[in-house]
Amino acid sequence: MTATKGLEGIVATTSSISSIIDDTLTYVGYNIDDLAENASFEEVIYLLWHLKLPNKAELAELKQQLADNMELPKEVLDSFKTYPINKVHPMGALRTAVSALGLYDDEADVMDDAANYRKAIRLQAKMPAIVASFARVRKGLEPIAPRKDLGFAANFLYMLTGKEPEAIAVEAFNKALVLHADHELNASTFTARVCVATLSDVYSGVTAAIGALKGPLHGGANEQVMKMLSEIGSVENVDAYIHDKLANKVKIMGFGHRVYRKGDPRAKHLKAMSEKLTKLTGEPEYYDMSTKIEEIVTSEKALPPNVDFYSASVYHSLGIDHDLFTPIFAVSRVSGWLAHILEQYSNNRLIRPRAEYTGPGMQTYIQIENR
Numbered sequence: 142m143t144a145t146k147g148l149e150g151i152v153a154t155t156s157s158i159s160s161i162i163d164d165t166l167t168y169v170g171y172n173i174d175d176l177a178e179n180a181s182f183e184e185v186i187y188l189l190w191h192l193k194l195p196n197k198a199e200l201a202e203l204k205q206q207l208a209d210n211m212e213l214p215k216e217v218l219d220s221f222k223t224y225p226i227n228k229v230h231p232m233g234a235l236r237t238a239v240s241a242l243g244l245y246d247d248e249a250d251v252m253d254d255a256a257n258y259r260k261a262i263r264l265q266a267k268m269p270a271i272v273a274s275f276a277r278v279r280k281g282l283e284p285i286a287p288r289k290d291l292g293f294a295a296n297f298l299y300m301l302t303g304k305e306p307e308a309i310a311v312e313a314f315n316k317a318l319v320l321h322a323d324h325e326l327n328a329s330t331f332t333a334r335v336c337v338a339t340l341s342d343v344y345s346g347v348t349a350a351i352g353a354l355k356g357p358l359h360g361g362a363n364e365q366v367m368k369m370l371s372e373i374g375s376v377e378n379v380d381a382y383i384h385d386k387l388a389n390k391v392k393i394m395g396f397g398h399r400v401y402r403k404g405d406p407r408a409k410h411l412k413a414m415s416e417k418l419t420k421l422t423g424e425p426e427y428y429d430m431s432t433k434i435e436e437i438v439t440s441e442k443a444l445p446p447n448v449d450f451y452s453a454s455v456y457h458s459l460g461i462d463h464d465l466f467t468p469i470f471a472v473s474r475v476s477g478w479l480a481h482i483l484e485q486y487s488n489n490r491l492i493r494p495r496a497e498y499t500g501p502g503m504q505t506y507i508q509i510e511n512r
């Protein structure tokens with residue numbers, strides 16, 4: 142038995158949800174470029190869960206179901222005050238809150254298809270409220286209840302700020318949600334599938350996935366990109382900063398990818414948004430620094446930017462706290478996790494690979510007094 146480090150190139154499951162072929166990403170056969178330009182996030186949720194685009198009535202029904210399920214149980218909302226609020230990262234809070242949601246769902250362990258779908262709706266609907274409410278509570282502000290008349294993207298921004306967001310912010314945020322929704326068998330999605338393949342429940346699967354997304358090699362990269370941009374401070378400093386990191390073999394966050402070779406097709410959309418939004422907010426230096434970094438890293442390391450690189454300056458321009466960037470990724474990616482969880486249940490087999498053993502050979506047990 143020979144191990145493949147990081148399971149590179151291993152095909153671990155079949156899936157009808159999304160595909161990456163020749164650097165093109167599709168959701169159920171629809172090119173991500175088309176979806177980013179045209180689709181609402183709610184349409185994409187429906188697409189991932191039903192493997193077809195909704196008609197008007199189907200979309201209206203899903204929107205209604207999401208709107209009806211956005212509010213958090215009081216117990217979960219109240220529990221935020223018991224967290225070590227000034228120390229905890231919002232991803233840790235999100236992981237804990239999603240796990241807690243399962244405690245207050247009477248159907249948490251009901252495993253038929255209809256109950257699992259209802260839980261998918263509830264979880265998808267409540268993720269924005271968790272992130273936005275926690276973000277307010279930790280600042281000593283009251284959480285804001287979602288509004289049934291606002292769409293998914295607008296509702297999140299509204300719950301975060303208490304103000305109805307401008308159309309351009311909603312459009313940008315919706316596009317970011319669409320672009321992050323699913324991505325074949327990425328680390329967090331694989332984690333979710335491994336978890337539920339034991340026939341564990343939906344809440345456990347999503348909690349596990351949040352844990353995997355949190356790491357800086359996965360979803361945590363977008364926050365690290367913003368940290369890097371803040372440290373660099375201005376375009377003149379980019380050259381020295383990046384060359385120093387590369388010389389010291391420090392990874393530049395937001396670059397590289399296990400699967401894409403020519404480039405991540407999502408990055409160009411976020412780059413265009415970053416250019417537009419940073420100009421509008423009067424902070425074009427974030428975009429200028431980013432393009433300069435891209436120039437150096439692509440020419441010196443042949444590594445193109447991934448989805449996390451330009452999403453950092455996009456979220457910053459929307460006025461979002463930097464440590465909320467990865468939780469926002471989760472607000473979108475939970476749609477993909479849930480699609481994969483439902484798919485896993487529909488054709489399940491326990492996921493249990495093998496390990497290539499590299500420890501000592503057979504040993505004889507020695508009594509403790511003789512060691």
Ligand SMILES: CC(C)(COP(=O)(O)OP(=O)(O)OC[C@H]1O[C@@H](n2cnc3c(N)ncnc32)[C@H](O)[C@@H]1OP(=O)(O)O)[C@@H](O)C(=O)NCCC(=O)NCCS
Binds near residue numbers: 362
């Ligand atoms: C995405 C990522 C985890 C893929 O990892 P992977 O397929 O396991 O690739 P590796 O980490 O083995 O990298 C292969 C080589 O490229 C280099 N490399 C990869 N990403 C790099 C980066 N962002 N900056 C500098 N060098 C990088 C590695 O140092 C390694 O070089 P070496 O062969 O000389 O040791 C990796 O590119 C990375 O860590 N990127 C930064 C984090 C990030 O943006 N994550 C979000 C992904 S969407």
